[in-house]
Amino acid sequence: MTDPFQQALKLLPEYLGWHVLLSASALLLGLAISLPMAIAAVRSPRLRWPVLAGAGLIQTIPSLALLALFFPLLLAASRLAEALFGQGFSALGFLPSLLALTLYSMLPILRTATTGLLGVDPAVREAADGVGMTPGQRLLRVELPLAMPVIMAGVRTAAVWTIGAATLSTPVGQTSLGNYIFSGLQTENWVFVLFGCAASAVLAIVADQLLGLIEAGAARRDRRRISAGLAGLALGVAVAVAPLVAGGKPAAYVVGAKNFSEQYVLAELIAGRLERGGAQVRRKEDLGSAVAYRALAAGEIDVYVDYSGTLWSNVLGRTDNPGRAVVLSELTKQLQARDGVVVLGSLGFENAYAFAMKRDRAEDLGVADLAGLARAAPHLKLGSDLEFLSRPEWKAVDAAYGLKFQSRRSYQPTFMYRALGGGDVDVISAFSSDGRIDADGLVVLADPKGALPPYDAVVLVSPKRAGDRRLLATLRPLIGKIPVEAMRSANYSVDRDRGKITPAEAARRLEHRLGLD
Template sequence: MAGEPGGLWAGVAPLVASHLALVLVALAIAVAIGMPLAVALVRRPRLAASVVTVAGVIQTVPGLALLTLMVPVIAASHGLGVGVSSFGFAPATIALTLYALLPILRNAITGLRGVDPVAVEAARGMGMAPWQLLRLVELPLAAPVIAAGIRTASVWTVGTATLATPIGQPCLGNYIFAGLQTRNWSMLLIGVVCAAALALGLDAILAATERAVSRRPRGRLVGPAAAFAVLAAVVLGVLPRLPASSPEARPTAAAAPIAGRERVTRVRIGAKTFTEQYILAEVLRQRLAGRHLAAAVVESLGSNVVFDALRRGDLDIYVDYSGTLWTTQLGRDRGAPRWQILAEVEGHVAGEGVRSLGPLGFQNAYALAVRRDTATRLGLRSVADLARYAAGLALGADYEFLSRREWTAVRTTYGLGFRRTASFDPALLYEAAARGEVDVISAFSSDGRIAAYDLVVLDDPAAALPSYDAMILLGPRVAEDPEVVCALAPLRGALSVDLMRRANLQVDHDHATPQDAARSLIGAAAITETCGPGAR
């Protein structure tokens, strides 16, 4: 995506369309489930209380957790028995539908129970059948309360939908996550403003609908219905067709699968939720473009989500780290020699149908780092030294570290017990250390901010942490494609840790875009081409 505001605004259009489509589908399903369920439960108070309680419990689950949980649920059910992808739209829709159910169901039951008994008795006295009573009396009288529930659900759903980015669903969360990670505040602000505007727009339309049904003449519904139709037509019909200002202002969406061994012309690149991954995804995209291969980038994915998506064919390419795969996929809780980790990881992923093109030439290993003044004052050179003072220090870590096997290994190997631990977004972690909010952080060895903030990386003499060689992984669809291999194989061993640190610092400190940092990285790397010009 382009770094200038004009390019960002051009790139946001398809994300707004995708976001609204996700919200509308989830709301429609929630209404289709919630309304009949409310009708069935309204005269069964005990059962209704139990069902509403279950819906309320679902609301207590953090949004990101519920969205992520849908991925293994759908995968375990073999795509719900009909081959639905466990990545992207389907899990996001199911999670958002569950989130939207509570206000719709609760308001529908409350509205139906609140219908004036006199009106009901009068209708029965006129000889109305139960279904006529429901359609002509109870639902119209309960409509304002029901509309208020749908209105509440719509605002909740628009906000929660921004969290669908880590499971591969393009939405406004793409700008919010990427803007936060790369400290591109314009991108972040545009994502937030668009999400807020979408929520306010839907709320205004549904508020008008609520007022109209309260007054009951059907003609009053024409205005809100027309406004909703125009909004849907513009966002779903017009915005996706607007041209992006540049190839970099493209939507980060997955392309449709291509069956069999057809020639690959379009690939899907994955990226996790931190700066280096955005840069490396751009390196891959730009290299593929040199072989005339189009690429779509799906950003801000979780570690387990991205590998599962590659293995299943929902993604084609991404860069992972040998140590991450060692712990998450092989389940190892101790380090090993670097060569052994690489060999075992490559053997394991090959058994999953995934091809490794080998290490890129640098490691991005977990490490514990402290401010230089703290290291000098306490005489810290290694994690073993840190153990003596940990009880009086605070540890800051990224979202994953404290729940990963690496932390368990470090903690038990050195007997670490910190006074306090806190999780931070990786974009804010180093700043928290520099400002003294925490004393120790889980740093990344290829991060340029280690030098920028004058932090000291502590040695790991017991080798509790594994090595983390960056490596390109190819999914089953492209593993044997000669053009893809020709584009990416020359990157093997070509990127030094110094070059990667410099590229990371360009984005994190100098506020360059990942696209610009990737171009600089490719230009400075020692790349030896092994194939002739692209055939396409």
């Protein structure tokens, strides 16, 4: 069994390198944009309020939402560029994260730069004018040096904010220290969570102290302090980014995964098979459902596993349920025709949305299906995963049964099960291939009206890899070979409280169990 701390250390060079590169780039870009805007705001009182109010408005948008908003915008821009010039650009990962974090860094720099420049003594300005300085000379030689300590205070705040917010770039496909936190929360690997938080905190403290050295140097007109701070920052960035530069050949394949244990296991299963065949592979994990499919269709990732019901409802916008075979057949035809996406086939099991309760609680209330749940719902509390209540499946179930719960709360899947176990909620939107259903003694409620579509786990291949013989030959042996019992066992080996293993280890055991290694 792999030591979690050793595993975290092994991943640190890549995660830290990308985190530093992203944060430093966003901070430098934010400074390059904010400082001229602050100067313009000082020169023009009419411009001052809109500039500061606009930066403040951006700051009110949650950083994760800001990151997510840039992905579809950049994806549309990339497709337009490809149509016009024959080549697009990557809309997944670094670019949306960079733009969002740049905006997020601007407010403290704008405010402190404006305050610092406005705070320069008018008599000093008059003296500069009196000795014949031009406005540009006065700005560079007098106003900016005097305002620099105040400006640096804003840069320090922006740096800490940016480094913290960069951990949230993981769901849009950017590797960062947030990978520790997101995967650790899902698999209850608290070593990963603490490691990611500690590494981010230490990075923020170090950056703040080095910037503080520059601030002190600016206040005391001490060039040695300024030089030492700048040298420390440059050296730190160089050391952190060096492993990325020395990382060797770029990955031949990018394997995607959403943000729960089964996806981690299946991504490792696919990636491991490719790597044993000699391919370079990169993982893009913790993607949201919409981001994952759009990234695949755009060629940002090459392969990932999705679920037929999710694609049927969210991608095709269908609300009917014509049956498992028809759904899979129609998906295969329509995704190929619409987006060029190849549905290679089902892995052999379903991971369906299902409502689950503690067995004794369901028996006490006489609830065996969703019709019975509807009768008891006004006295019950619902816990769901973060996506379910905004998905078409929930609307379809609610329309079919009229589920009016006393309250509804959303959780990370791991904490959703814990909330049910602790009595915080009475029913959850579970997943049928989750090993915790049997382990926790839960009962899955029947859906007599067929409101929920089937959820076959299907392998999707991007349009640019549709004819890739190496990839297809690696994936085809998996089709139809994974029974739900084997998947539940693999999932539970990652999720259980004691004796848990990593997704990579679970994937190897699953492959061996099925005779696919």
